Amino acid sequence: MRQSEHPTTMATRSAEPEAMPAGVGYVVNGVLGLLIAGGLYLIAVRGEALVADLGALVALICG
């Protein structure tokens, strides 16, 4: 593959990076919000079982 540099693109990027399109930003934030909220809900309702299952590894390390 041939080395190719793009001085115009580089110069533009260096001066002012292109912003994320607003639509993409909404989708990304929405998906992340749902994932985090779901994760926190699961931790709230099943956190103790989670720690109990991980506890075997901790117990092994701690002797």
Place this chain on the structure above:
Amino acid sequence: MTAATSRLPSPLWLVILSAAAVAGIGMGLRQVMGLYLVPVSTDLGLGYAVFAFAVAIANLVWGFAAPVTGIVSDKYGTGYVVVFGAVATAIGILLLYAARSEAGLYLSGVFLGLGVAGAGVNAVVGAVGRAAPPEERTSAIASVGMGSGIGILIALPYTHVLIEALGWQTSLLVLAATAMLILPLAIPLSAGPAATANAAAAPPQDARAALAEAFRHPSFWLLNAGFFVCGFHVVFYGTHLPAYVASQGLGPEVAVWGLTVVGLGNLIGTWLAGQWGRRLPKRIGLSLIYAGRAVVFLGFLYLPMTAFTVIALSAALGLLWLSTIPLTSGLVATFFGPRWMTMLYGIVFLSHQIGSFLGVWLGGAIYDRLQSYDAMWWISVALGVFAALVHLPIAERPVARMAEPAAA
């Protein structure tokens, strides 16, 4: 594949988004392996120690492979390394799925370690560091750190549900498929080393010369010492908090919420560190982070331990958790430029992994001997003060070579 490989660079926001998603998936998948200890060991009729050793192998392979994947990433483009990491992770998970013996589990550990070395946060910092202009570099890497933090935070509860709903073996197939989601994310990260926001800013340098230069640079060693402490602190706390909480007579829900607020605080702290690095000296930021950790660990020695204090101290520690990543990797780029950033950060990361190993092992060894974590808190305080001090004399400026004209 040639060292000069390059393609039209993607927009910076797409590079950051892809790198953050890669780090989130890669680090999340690494995080969940502890959940498989009991079901895998029970079904295969092996002792827990075999699986724990496979996890230890994965962590060691990760640490030692990080500089190597860094060389490939810096020389040929991060996309190749990310594809390798995704495939190695999927192979490691499938080997765990198919394991019938100790050897199968150990081999799985090797591939999982290689996988996270190729598709973890360490593997993508260079791509982001090269794509971002210098003034935005630390905040761009902070976004990747936040992606990694989100992956770590949510992977455990989702995988726990998967194991319960599908059984451990089928859940591993879902995880292997999840690893494959990384593949398309490699495309925006495939721009070669020529695609650097300030590509012409420094004279060319090969990997050997970059290593020699870094090893001769005192500030690089100070950074290594500090990141060793970071690894010691975070893995000790993350691993031993449930046992500490139990030793204080508190319920397991306190550890659950303690670790959860660490994860949430980490997102805020990493963002703050990225903003700090845009304007203020990174070495001072790191010094404050480690000094802050020392203060938090003193809290575990002198405050009455209640559910509130454990959760409040965990929240404070979360703010100081992986906020070290953007500042530490940013300093590597400040010293040597972004050309060999992944490789050099991989070496700093190796010292982090050695610290991690010592933190988790020493915590167990000291608790076994003394039936108390007090000595570990004191060691953590002392290391926090040490790390705060070693960052102060760091010369936060480019090495002399960077000031030479590119044509020299």
